[in-house]
Amino acid sequence: MVDPTLLVGAGGVLGALARHLLGERIDTRTADTLAVNVLGSFVLGVLVSVPVDESVLLVFGTGFCGAFTTFSTFAFETVRLYESGERRRAVFNGVVNLVGALAAVGLGWFVAATLA
């Protein structure tokens, strides 16, 4: 098998490029970051619920989904919102990312179970 680190890195290239090409930017417009986090969590939810090869999980799960979604941008944008006086939006952003991502994981599991 190829070195796991290389597999994860290759998935990371695809994830980072896909996130960038979808138009995600680091600023106080948080809808783009929410979108990649929810979408990536759904895909990872599917991947961990179906029997796939370990190398597939490394490339597309740890690599692609891990890199496509982002915590640092989410944290930075939330802190910026809070400090710019938009405290309700900041709290809402924190809650909606969490609820959205957890629901997406659940939906991914449900879709995988339904299709299996």
Added chain:
Amino acid sequence: MGPEPAGGASDGPSHALERVEPLLLIAVGGFVGAALRHTLAVALPAAAFPWGTLAANVLGSFALGLLLYENRLAGALSAETRLVVGTGFLSSFTTYSTFAVETTTLAPPLAVANVAANYALGFAAVLCGRWVARVIA
């Protein structure tokens, strides 16, 4: 790849390069970020609590706070550096999807602790990064 000469030519080939170069920088950052996150997760001793993701998210949030506030305060870093490090490396190094999936696999008290730790330490790390940026600016 180097800096354009003053009043640099904006003819065909160099224009095409300008379009491809950001993607190349993000790709490199994405590779290193994801690979290092995996290395960190493997290096930490196996435990019931997902320490690897927490460590990557907190470290990455600190570095992004440092990078972006350094840009606002001093502006010493180039746009290329911010692209490769911020959009490429740090955004790939940190992850929300793995954090979410791991949270669903934990027992309720640990799941709450995982969310609280990632959120509280992640936000605090951004503020620490800004503080360091102010000190060095």
